[in-house]
Amino acid sequence: MTTRRRTPDATRRSQATRRAILTAALELAGEVGYERLTIEGIAARAGAGKQTIYRWWPSKGAVLFDALLMLSEGQGDESAELPDTGDLEADLKTVLRATVDELNDPRRSEPMRALAVETLLDPALAADFAERLDEPVRQIKLRRLRRAQQAGQLAPDADLDVAVDMIWGPLERRWLHRRGPLTAGFADAVVETALDGLRPR
Amino acid sequence: MTTRRRTPDATRRSQATRRAILTAALELAGEVGYERLTIEGIAARAGAGKQTIYRWWPSKGAVLFDALLMLSEGQGDESAELPDTGDLEADLKTVLRATVDELNDPRRSEPMRALAVETLLDPALAADFAERLDEPVRQIKLRRLRRAQQAGQLAPDADLDVAVDMIWGPLERRWLHRRGPLTAGFADAVVETALDGLRPR
Structure with missing residues (x-):
């Protein structure tokens, strides 16, 4: 060398x-x-x-x-945090609406979809992606949910790993497969449904 | 010709x-x-x-x-129905556990993942897939949820399109990106979380 x-x-x-x-x-x-x-x-x-x-x-x-990674400066940063105004529902809507805006911008969305497809084809790239971007971002989400759980805003036995999939999954899925429009209304509906559940309260 | x-x-x-x-x-x-x-x-x-x-x-x-399509004979069939014992939670767990078994079988899982990747790269194939398999299957899921909603088991204002993403999305996402194990326990947790929501009841 x-x-x-x-x-x-x-x-x-x-x-x-x-x-x-x-x-x-x-x-x-x-x-x-x-x-x-x-x-x-x-x-x-x-x-x-x-x-x-x-x-x-x-x-x-x-x-x-x-x-x-250059674009999302700070997103993979271990010390980054999601907004925390004390109102979990409002904060999650803020975050998901920002994601909607990002995914509706082809300059960000097309490279992101391309990378998603590449990670499905290339296990080495997938491992790198998981370690350097996906897992740090997941930890940031988990920290916000854990604080809400400690504050009694989430059920004490709620499975936060499942919660992350439930809150961020529907948007990601609809985007990746180009199914249906990505709107602020959809972001809000996902947050409300994940928090309240489907059963009558 | x-x-x-x-x-x-x-x-x-x-x-x-x-x-x-x-x-x-x-x-x-x-x-x-x-x-x-x-x-x-x-x-x-x-x-x-x-x-x-x-x-x-x-x-x-x-x-x-x-x-x-040959393998999933009947799944794209307009008249097919999900199980309906009257107990929505039990029925959804049955369905998601069966999907877990299917996705853990490489003879089914590998071709399915390959097709998913191809649909991301090929819009014509994606449209064909959406029309012939994805949309009919989504309608079957919506019908089961609508019956539960009419029976008062789901909130009257629950958005059933979002509900489908919330119930089936986490499993599909974890599978597609090879994130974490797919187990019956995960299937059950997803169903319970989607139905009960993340807030304390």
């Missing part, structure tokens, strides 16, 4: 190139869709060499993954 | 070949996974010609789709 010592300037240039490549990947994925996204196309848009990209990433899926 | 008139024997042979091809596709998808599934492999296992397969199906995804 060879290592090159870098001057501060070289490091800065390298960071700038990296950002240009990730930004180009996001833009192109939103414009042409994942199927027609190529390393060549990303290189051309970023004004970088194909070999530069291949030196840093093994596949277009890996480029997109890092691009999404 | 040319049509050939078929003798009853030729039709029977043709049906047998079709079944052999669909069975081979399911077996191979379960054994080698979707990525390594090929039309050549299916043809060899079925003892059929590659050209025969291409005459009937445009892609391996299309073969698998028909294979799964």
